[in-house]
Amino acid sequence: xxxxxxxxxxxxAAPAVHTTRKRIEECTxxxxxxxxxxxxxxxxxxAVGVQNTGILIDLQDDGACLxxxxxxxxxPEKRQGSNAVNMRELFTVYLxxxxxxxxxxxxxxxxxxxxxxEVLRNYLLVTHPYVVIPPLPEKRAEFVWHxxxxxxxxxxxxxxxxxxxxxxxxxxxxxxxxxxxxxxxSFLSQENGxxxxxxxxxxxxxxxSLLKSLSATFRVKNPDKRFVELKCYCDELHTIxxxxxxxxxxxxxxxxxxYKIHANYGRVFSEWSAIExxxxxxxxxxxxxxxxxxVSIDDMLEEEEHYADHLKEFLYYTxxxxxxxxxxxxxxxxxxQLQYALLAKKQQREELSTGMVRxxxxxxxxxxxxxQETAEQRQxxxxxxxxxxxxxxxxxxxxxxxxxxxxxxxxDCEVDIVKYGGGSEC
Amino acid sequence: xxxxxxxxxxxxxxxxxxxxxxxDAICDDSSATGYDTGERGPVSPASLLNRFPxxxxxxxxxxxxxxxxxxxxxxxxxxxxxxxxxxYQVATQTTRQEFGGSDFTVRRxxxxxxxxxxxxxxTHPTHIIPPLPEKQVMRGVLERFAAxxxxxxxxxxxxxxxxxxxxxxxxxxxALQPFLTLPDLSEQRRTSGGLLGRVLGTPxxxxxxxxxxxxxxxSQVLGIRPKNTPVEFAVNATxxxxxxxxxxxxxxxxxxxxxxxxxxxxxxxxLVPLYAAWWKLEGGDLGVCLHGLSGGLARCxxxxxxxxxxxxxxxxxxxxxxxxxxxxxxxxxxxxxALQAELENKEEQLATSPHNNQLVIAVESLSxxxxxxxxxxxxxxxxxxxxxxxxxxxxxxxLAHSQLLYYQQVRLQ
Numbered sequence: 001x002x003x004x005x006x007x008x009x010x011x012x013a014a015p016a017v018h019t020t021r022k023r024i025e026e027c028t029x030x031x032x033x034x035x036x037x038x039x040x041x042x043x044x045x046x047a048v049g050v051q052n053t054g055i056l057i058d059l060q061d062d063g064a065c066l067x068x069x070x071x072x073x074x075x076p077e078k079r080q081g082s083n084a085v086n087m088r089e090l091f092t093v094y095l096x097x098x099x100x101x102x103x104x105x106x107x108x109x110x111x112x113x114x115x116x117x118e119v120l121r122n123y124l125l126v127t128h129p130y131v132v133i134p135p136l137p138e139k140r141a142e143f144v145w146h147x148x149x150x151x152x153x154x155x156x157x158x159x160x161x162x163x164x165x166x167x168x169x170x171x172x173x174x175x176x177x178x179x180x181x182x183x184x185x186s187f188l189s190q191e192n193g194x195x196x197x198x199x200x201x202x203x204x205x206x207x208x209s210l211l212k213s214l215s216a217t218f219r220v221k222n223p224d225k226r227f228v229e230l231k232c233y234c235d236e237l238h239t240i241x242x243x244x245x246x247x248x249x250x251x252x253x254x255x256x257x258x259y260k261i262h263a264n265y266g267r268v269f270s271e272w273s274a275i276e277x278x279x280x281x282x283x284x285x286x287x288x289x290x291x292x293x294x295v296s297i298d299d300m301l302e303e304e305e306h307y308a309d310h311l312k313e314f315l316y317y318t319x320x321x322x323x324x325x326x327x328x329x330x331x332x333x334x335x336x337q338l339q340y341a342l343l344a345k346k347q348q349r350e351e352l353s354t355g356m357v358r359x360x361x362x363x364x365x366x367x368x369x370x371x372q373e374t375a376e377q378r379q380x381x382x383x384x385x386x387x388x389x390x391x392x393x394x395x396x397x398x399x400x401x402x403x404x405x406x407x408x409x410x411x412d413c414e415v416d417i418v419k420y421g422g423g424s425e426c
Numbered sequence: 427x428x429x430x431x432x433x434x435x436x437x438x439x440x441x442x443x444x445x446x447x448x449x450d451a452i453c454d455d456s457s458a459t460g461y462d463t464g465e466r467g468p469v470s471p472a473s474l475l476n477r478f479p480x481x482x483x484x485x486x487x488x489x490x491x492x493x494x495x496x497x498x499x500x501x502x503x504x505x506x507x508x509x510x511x512x513x514y515q516v517a518t519q520t521t522r523q524e525f526g527g528s529d530f531t532v533r534r535x536x537x538x539x540x541x542x543x544x545x546x547x548x549t550h551p552t553h554i555i556p557p558l559p560e561k562q563v564m565r566g567v568l569e570r571f572a573a574x575x576x577x578x579x580x581x582x583x584x585x586x587x588x589x590x591x592x593x594x595x596x597x598x599x600x601a602l603q604p605f606l607t608l609p610d611l612s613e614q615r616r617t618s619g620g621l622l623g624r625v626l627g628t629p630x631x632x633x634x635x636x637x638x639x640x641x642x643x644x645s646q647v648l649g650i651r652p653k654n655t656p657v658e659f660a661v662n663a664t665x666x667x668x669x670x671x672x673x674x675x676x677x678x679x680x681x682x683x684x685x686x687x688x689x690x691x692x693x694x695x696x697l698v699p700l701y702a703a704w705w706k707l708e709g710g711d712l713g714v715c716l717h718g719l720s721g722g723l724a725r726c727x728x729x730x731x732x733x734x735x736x737x738x739x740x741x742x743x744x745x746x747x748x749x750x751x752x753x754x755x756x757x758x759x760x761x762x763x764a765l766q767a768e769l770e771n772k773e774e775q776l777a778t779s780p781h782n783n784q785l786v787i788a789v790e791s792l793s794x795x796x797x798x799x800x801x802x803x804x805x806x807x808x809x810x811x812x813x814x815x816x817x818x819x820x821x822x823x824x825l826a827h828s829q830l831l832y833y834q835q836v837r838l839q
Contacts, residue, residue, distance in 0.1 A: 237707060243700055244701075248697070265680075268675050286822065
């Protein structure tokens with residue numbers, strides 16, 4: 001069972017918003033991609049200018065640049081380079097090829113390593129804060145069973161990672177909003193200097209400030225019930241799945257042990273059959289059966305690993321979803337703050353225009369002490385406050401609009417996850 | 427005359443010269459205090475045929491043959507001022523005349539069984555005595571009384587007595603009747619120590635230490651090897667010495683597998699509530715799948731525990747018993763060897779001083795003993811091999827069957 005076939009099924013069952021069909025190709029021919037003739041093409045001209053990401057979201061499917069793309073990731077290769085601490089390390093790169101179905105752009109191919117995928121994802125997390133970003137496969141081989149160490153160079157691990165990366169990119173491409181981001185298209189086409197391009201967007205600074213505001217505790221006065229429910233669901237699912245993965249690993253280890261112990265049965269039965277005359281044949285076949293039994297566990301555990309990979313995807317999706325909920329909470333909070341500020345300003349305005357002191361305020365005291373201020377002063381203050389009110393109202397309405405948009409995206413992603421979950425269980 | 431058990435060397439029970447030529451009968455006349463020749467209850471030729479199919483295989487179908495049926499059951503704990511011990515109920519049903527009755531029920535403790543075993547070893551050193559379960563000298567007090575241990579010992583004791591009761595020679599040992607019938611055995615044990623041995627003429631040096639089981643305590647005299655061991659016994663000895671370690675390994679493997687299976691069942695049990703919780707969280711199709719998964723895992727767990735129990739009750743004791751029997755057979759072979767070595771020794775002495783009458787008599791009697799011993803051992807060997815084959819087959823088939831049962835139970839209904 002190739003995992004990409006699950007992705008294929010999902011693509012055809014996707015909700016109506018994503019109309020373009022994707023074909024997934026497996027590029028396993030070793031002849032491709034190895035020779036240097038496939039070095040990066042000259043950079044494609046970006047068809048879309050830099051967008052004002054975040055606030056205004058166009059919900060129409062206007063055939064933006066990256067719909068209709070076939071992606072395939074293949075050919076993991078080992079390269080050597082020096083990492084941050086200037087030590088030589090071995091890493092794997094993958095060949096990312098993109099072909100455009102509508103034919104007016106040439107296919108591209110670049111070599112990307114895992115850390116570059118990570119950078120892309122972090123960028124997306126910051127620039128599209130209210131979209132559930134698809135998860136990446138795990139960085140290090142965790143939950144490894146019956147192997148002595150978690151080896152990132154292990155061919156099985158590399159293969160599973162390759163599939164995970166392909167799925168990630170496909171989901172990004174399928175997503176309306178994400179696929180329109182120019183960084184994504186340059187990820188597919190710009191071999192060198194992509195990192196600089198990304199860093200130039202200064203997403204890192206935004207990420208840091210977002211992290212800071214998220215980590216501060218804040219209370220929202222009227223939390224949106226949908227999001228609260230979603231958050232609870234995410235937390236519970238996260239707990240359940242992480243526990244499941246731990247127990248599943250122990251179960252797999254023990255199962256492996258039991259099957260392999262049966263190989264001892266096989267060996268002794270065979271030896272025994274050699275010294276028996278009458279029972280010899282029976283014992284020999286019993287021994288053979290035990291050996292077959294012992295070996296059969298390897299295939300079973302491979303399937304278990306695939307299943308565990310799916311569970312991990314669910315886990316990462318819950319984390320993604322959870323972070324969207326948190327960001328929404330932040331948004332909500334900021335909205336409320338703004339609304340209160342607006343209310344206060346309106347009150348101030350009223351006070352100024354009517355000259356009445358509603359409640360105890362510093363203004364009232366000073367006016368009593370120093371006398372009423374002049375009409376001009378009042379007028380100018382009035383204008384200032386009016387301007388501020390107008391600005392605040394605009395911000396509030398913008399935020400509210402944002403507020404209204406997210407559920408749509410979130411429901412889409414939920415549908416996505418559930419369909420995927422339904423497919424994978426069978 | 428019809429012995430309750432017939433060796434496989436005799437091809438058909440109704441063959442004409444079968445009984446008079448039976449070497450069993452000739453040899454054991456000297457040791458047994460007499461067969462019950464006369465009335466034996468209605469035995470028709472047809473029923474005989476049923477019991478001994480012409481193929482000569484020994485079908486173990488429970489103890490529905492013969493004239494002596496023994497059961498060991500109902501262990502009970504006894505607490506006295508001096509000690510605490512367990513007794514087992516031994517129920518006997520017999521049609522033998524000399525028992526003076528047809529039903530007996532007595533309580534016996536392990537020491538009594540060990541006494542009986544010692545007696546058997548003393549008087550029939552070159553027979554393969556059915557093995558007893560081991561003494562528990564290492565375990566603590568609590569372990570000795572644990573239910574599982576008591577149960578497994580009860581089964582082993584039952585096996586001991588049922589093998590004994592079906593043995594053509596040993597079942598007529600004089601110690602067996604008091605063992606099965608007397609309410610209190612302690613007097614017997616005190617008075618008959620050593621007497622039988624001297625009466626029946628088995629040299630003391632040949633007797634292993636009484637009260638041990640399976641020939642573990644044989645004296646170092648038996649380390650003497652004879653010069654001309656008959657080929658068949660040498661072959662058997664080699665076979666046994668290569669078989670014994672295999673059986674130990676098999677038993678260890680089975681124990682390890684069972685232990686891991688129980689642990690696995692526990693861990694599967696941890697998965698069940700997790701999936702149940704997840705199922706409650708989800709709805710729709712995914713929920714249905716998860717619910718099914720949770721139920722399936724619960725079924726797996728239950729079925730796995732059953733397999734583990736079946737292992738503990740079936741294959742593990744079977745390997746163990748086989749191993750004990752192997753040791754008993756090895757002991758019998760060694761004693762036979764010792765006897766022959768003694769004979770050769772005496773023969774050499776005779777060669778140097780041919781007119782020593784004592785020596786001549788000694789050599790003659792020894793030579794008779796050796797012939798007897800050879801014959802009895804050969805017969806016992808055949809008997810044991812056939813019986814063991816059936817028991818092994820049953821045990822291994824049980825192992826396979828429990829696996830099949832597992833898959834059946836785990837399958838989606």
